[in-house]
Amino acid sequence: MVAQLKYLSDAALAQLKGAVISNVARYKADGFLEFADDPGWNIGLGVEYDEGLLGTLDRSTPRTVAAIDLANSRIVGKALANLSPTLANEERIWVRLSHIEAFDYTRERWIGQAGDEAVPKLVEAHFFASGQTKIRDDHALSRLWWNYQIARTCNPDDPDEALSLILKTADIRSNFVERIWMTSRRNIASAVLGLMKSEPWVTDAEKNFRIFMKSLNRLGGGIVFEVLDTNEINLFLKDCLSHARTLA
Structure with a gap:
């Protein structure tokens, strides 16, 4: 109606x-x-x-x-x-x-x-x-x-899947959604969602996601993500994941 x-x-x-x-x-x-x-x-x-x-x-x-x-x-x-x-x-x-x-x-x-x-x-x-x-x-x-808006912006082809990843736990939601600098950059935000889907370790535990996001912040300082292509962003996120695992 x-x-x-x-x-x-x-x-x-x-x-x-x-x-x-x-x-x-x-x-x-x-x-x-x-x-x-x-x-x-x-x-x-x-x-x-x-x-x-x-x-x-x-x-x-x-x-x-x-x-x-x-x-x-x-x-x-x-x-x-x-x-x-x-x-x-x-x-x-x-x-x-x-x-x-x-x-x-x-x-x-x-x-x-x-x-x-x-x-x-x-x-x-x-x-x-x-x-x-x-x-x-x-x-x-x-x-x-x-x-839902952030999920739709990050993954317009399947916002429901993006939403499921973002809202897996309240802590993941806060670490993802509250980082306006990231969710306003669709390319890096979409790539993070892709990594969450392909690498179960990232969201297996709330502490894993927090550590990963800290690694992303530390390694991503000064990087202009808007000028990177998809492959470059994915390689960067793999580095962040490797760094996070050493800290877990």
């Missing part, structure tokens, strides 16, 4: 942020649906999304973060496929989604049975997204969108 994405006005966003403590009961129960059509909450973005698909988000409590994020990243990435990276850095879009269209998911996934005293901090972390880092790593929906 296709629908139009909406976003909040600056005034509505500021009001919400200033009322987190007084709204604890709302966050733990029925939410903010009554405000969905208010002018400050209902500004059209001119971008279509798959409302039905977004509604299939898995709300269950995960045994591991990576396990549940894999399926949900695919859902959010595909449901909001028309959203551009520029718009995806707009907090007001994500705040609307987490308070209205995906409120039930966000509440159950990130608040659950938390006590009243813990709710404000959880709300600030996962219902709001002030700044690129929080949008990429913390907000309930935007972090999932960015997972």
